[in-house]
Amino acid sequence: MNTTIEQILNHRSIRQFKDKKLSSEQIETIISAGQAASTSSYYQAYSIIGITDPEKKQALKEVSGQQYVENNGHLFVFCADLQRIYQSQPDEIQSAMRTNLQSTEFFMMSVIDATLAAQNCALASESMGLGICYLGSLRNDIQQVNDLLELPYYVTPLFGLAVGVPKEDTDKKPRLPFQSIYHENVYVNNQEAVEAFDETTKEYYQLRGSNTREDTWSSQIGRKLKTPMRMDVASFIQSKNLNKH
Template sequence: MNETIEMLLKHKSIRKFEERSLTEEQIHTIVQSAQAASTSSYIQAYSIIGVKDVAKKEELAELAGNQNYVASSGHFFIFCADLHRHEIIGDMKGTDLKESLDSTEKFMVAVIDAALAAQNATVAAESLGLGICYIGGIRNHVQEVSELLNLPHRVIPLFGLTVGYPAQDPGVKPRLPLEHIYYEDEYPQEQTLYKQQLNEYDKVVSAYYHERTGGKRANTWSEQMSQMLAEPKRMFMKDFVEKKGFSKK
């Protein structure tokens, strides 16, 4: 096992940072690493907004659900699905791109491109000794975030990424077992086996929380998922996405 794989397997979300800002060199290295990620058909359908302004970071922390570590991180990146520049290309070349840009397929391309870039950014940051945490909470108030960042038509804020110097070591959360994620040749549909695997994983997760919290918490993964998914969230998203010019067809 090499150092890169060891680093990947030790990944953890950091929610407490030292009061140190990232240097310009660190920021540029992380962004350039993000840009080196694979991109569908070379379309590069994403943009990254780096937020330095303290007041703006504090407002974003509040909009994300009062996640204070957004404001206290060394730097806050927001990854956006972006087809705005492609719309401009259509104007430049006198080509009607609307049907393509309106499509659900191009929406998926933009989201996937942004996610691939973000994971490259994460690996780069962690290789520099920094910690990260993804912030999906910015979608709680996606319209307000869009206005705060002055995002044009065909640009959607997908998630944030806090990056900074870790001031905690929360430990690595146990993931689903490999055999419950990786299948060969076809998707197995044996429900009895599936439930057995989930029950076994629940025991592992419960033990993890019990040890991490000193016995104050011992809930299972399936309990967390059933409680979270029982209450639909952000049901306004489809309308927002379509108003931004995505996934109309």
């Protein structure tokens, strides 16, 4: 196994960071790694916003409810961005291209572009000895995040990425078994693999270094999803002239 695969397999989320800001060189390296990711048809349909304003960080922490949104080495917010494509064209082309830009296909494409870039950023950060944590919790109030970042039409915030020097050495969470994730030729509903994974996660939660509890993967997922969450996201996305058809 080579060192790249070892690094990938050793990933864990870091939620406590030392009080040390990333240097401009580190930030530029991380962003450059993100830009090296594959991108659909060369659209590069994403933007990354670095949050350095303490007041904005505080406001984003309030949206998220998570302290590490504010206390980290650097906070990146990844956005699906079709505005740059739109603005690059003369008026007559802009009018013709709106049908495409407002489609579900182009929204999915921009989300995928942003996500591929983000994972490259995460891997680059970890290769530099930094820790990372993805922040889907910024969508707890997606409109407020949008307003804080002053995002125009065709641009929408997706998630954050907190990066910094780790202050803790966290346990590595187990993942679903290979047989549950990988299917050959057709989809197979392998409930036995999920049941076996519940036993694995039950042991993990009992034995991990902190916050031990009686729990399983399926129980945890059930608790999270029995109450509707972030039901405002669909209407917000459409208000940005995205995912309309």
